[in-house]
Amino acid sequence: MNTHVDPRFYYLGPFKDSTTVKISIEDVDEPPIFSRSSYLFEAQEDTDMGTIIGTVMARDPDAASSPTRFTLxxxxxxxRIFNIHSGNGSIYTAKPLDRELSQWHNLSVIATEINNPKQTTHAPVFIKILDINDNAPQFAMFYDTFVCENARAGQLIQTISAIDKDEPPGGQKFFFSLAAVNPNFTVQDNEDNTARILTRRNGFNRHDISTYLLPVVISDNDYPIQSSTGTLTIRVCACDIQGNMQSCNAEALLLPAGLSTGALIAILLCIIILLVIVVLFAALKRQRKKEPLILSKEDIRDNIVSYNDEGGGEEDTQAFDIGTLRNPGAIEDKKLRRDIIPDTLLLPHRTAAVPDNTDVRDFINQRLKEHDVDPTAPPYDSLATYAYEGNDSIAESLSSLESAATEGDQNYDYLKEWGPRFNKLAEMYGGGESDKDC
Incomplete structure (x- = not known):
C-alpha cells in the first residue's frame, strides 16, 4: 500500500474507505475450577459415621462444560477416615472421629473432567475436630505418698491435682472427694483443681498395717459430667523429728545397718553359687579315677634270684614278697600320670641288673637312689613299699653238748595235753619214774 499521495491529485480527494474484519477465537480445553481456593470444615468428635462434613464445588470453564468427578x-x-461423593463433592465420615488422636485433618480433593481425564485440579480441605467432654479427669502424676508413724490428726501428707484430655470452652474445673468415708484419712478440696490429703487420727504402726489404699473420686464441670476414681497408695514410714522419711519397710528393723534387702539377696545368691561350685568340684574329684599305689598281683612277674637271706621263719612268710623286691629284668615301664600334665615326655629306662650276690639291703638302697633321681617317678604323695627283715640275727647252737640242762631236768608232761596226735611223744619223753628206775 502506497501511503504517499501525489500532490497533483489532491483536488480529487479525499481518498478513504472502510471494511469489516471478523476474528474467530478457538476454544482450548482447561481443567476444572473450584469455587474456592481452599475449604475449611468443622466436625465434632462424636459425629456418627456417614455424616456429611461439607461440600466442595468445581466447574468446567470451557464452553462444552464437561461434567466433573471428585475424588480424595x-x-x-x-x-481412610473420610469419603467424598464423586458426583456432588460431599465429604462425609467413614470412621469415628477422635480429637485426642488428631485435632486436624488436612485433605486434598481432586476434580477431574469426565470427558478428558487428563484435566485435573487439586484443592486443599481442612477439617477441624471439635472437642466434646468424653474423657474423665485423672491424677496428674503418680504420687509416692507416705505417712509418718508419729503423725498427728489433721496433718498434711500429700497435695494432689488432676488433668483432663478434653478442653471445655469454660476451662477445666475439677472436684475431689472420697469414694467412701475413711477413718484414717480425708480429702480437702482447695477449689483450684488441687486437693489436700489429711490424717484423721494420731499415730500409725507399720507393723500392723504398712500400706493404706485411699480411693479418690475426681469429676469435672462440663456436660456430660465425667468422673473417675483414682487410688492413692499411702505407706506408713518411720520419720525423724522434722518428718523426713527414714524407712518404710517393716522388715527393715531386722536388717543390719547399711544393708538393704537387695544387698542381702545379692549376698545370699553369691553364697549359693559358691556352694554349688564347691559341690560340683567335689563330685568331679570323686569321680576321677585314682592311680593305684601298688600294682595288682596280676601285674607282678616273679623272677628266680639267688640271695643270701635266712628269712624270719615259717610264720613270717607274709612279711614281704622277695620276688617283687628283686625284679631287675622285668620291671614294668613307667606309666604316665593321668591326673597331671607332664612337663616333658621322657622315655622310660630300664634298671641295670643286680648281681646274684648282692645283699637285699644294697638292692633296696640302690632302688631308692634310682627313684630319687628319676624325673618320671611318681610325686611325693605316692607310696613306694619296700620290706627289709634286718641282719646279724644270732643263731643259737643246736648241739646237745652245749646244753646247760640234762634231759632228765626237762618236764615234758605238757605233751599229754596236746591231744592224741602227740601221745607217742608223750610216751617217749613223759616216762618220768620209769626212766629213773632204769
Whole structure:
C-alpha cells in the first residue's frame, strides 16, 4: 500500500474507505475450577459415621462444560477416615472421629473432567475436630505418698491435682472427694483443681498395717459430667523429728545397718553359687579315677634270684614278697600320670641288673637312689613299699653238748595235753619214774 499521495491529485480527494474484519477465537480445553481456593470444615468428635462434613464445588470453564468427578487423594487420608461423593463433592465420615488422636485433618480433593481425564485440579480441605467432654479427669502424676508413724490428726501428707484430655470452652474445673468415708484419712478440696490429703487420727504402726489404699473420686464441670476414681497408695514410714522419711519397710528393723534387702539377696545368691561350685568340684574329684599305689598281683612277674637271706621263719612268710623286691629284668615301664600334665615326655629306662650276690639291703638302697633321681617317678604323695627283715640275727647252737640242762631236768608232761596226735611223744619223753628206775 502506497501511503504517499501525489500532490497533483489532491483536488480529487479525499481518498478513504472502510471494511469489516471478523476474528474467530478457538476454544482450548482447561481443567476444572473450584469455587474456592481452599475449604475449611468443622466436625465434632462424636459425629456418627456417614455424616456429611461439607461440600466442595468445581466447574468446567470451557464452553462444552464437561461434567466433573471428585475424588480424595488417599496419600492425605491414609486411615481412610473420610469419603467424598464423586458426583456432588460431599465429604462425609467413614470412621469415628477422635480429637485426642488428631485435632486436624488436612485433605486434598481432586476434580477431574469426565470427558478428558487428563484435566485435573487439586484443592486443599481442612477439617477441624471439635472437642466434646468424653474423657474423665485423672491424677496428674503418680504420687509416692507416705505417712509418718508419729503423725498427728489433721496433718498434711500429700497435695494432689488432676488433668483432663478434653478442653471445655469454660476451662477445666475439677472436684475431689472420697469414694467412701475413711477413718484414717480425708480429702480437702482447695477449689483450684488441687486437693489436700489429711490424717484423721494420731499415730500409725507399720507393723500392723504398712500400706493404706485411699480411693479418690475426681469429676469435672462440663456436660456430660465425667468422673473417675483414682487410688492413692499411702505407706506408713518411720520419720525423724522434722518428718523426713527414714524407712518404710517393716522388715527393715531386722536388717543390719547399711544393708538393704537387695544387698542381702545379692549376698545370699553369691553364697549359693559358691556352694554349688564347691559341690560340683567335689563330685568331679570323686569321680576321677585314682592311680593305684601298688600294682595288682596280676601285674607282678616273679623272677628266680639267688640271695643270701635266712628269712624270719615259717610264720613270717607274709612279711614281704622277695620276688617283687628283686625284679631287675622285668620291671614294668613307667606309666604316665593321668591326673597331671607332664612337663616333658621322657622315655622310660630300664634298671641295670643286680648281681646274684648282692645283699637285699644294697638292692633296696640302690632302688631308692634310682627313684630319687628319676624325673618320671611318681610325686611325693605316692607310696613306694619296700620290706627289709634286718641282719646279724644270732643263731643259737643246736648241739646237745652245749646244753646247760640234762634231759632228765626237762618236764615234758605238757605233751599229754596236746591231744592224741602227740601221745607217742608223750610216751617217749613223759616216762618220768620209769626212766629213773632204769
Amino acid at each position: 487423594d488417599r496419600h492425605t487420608d491414609l486411615d
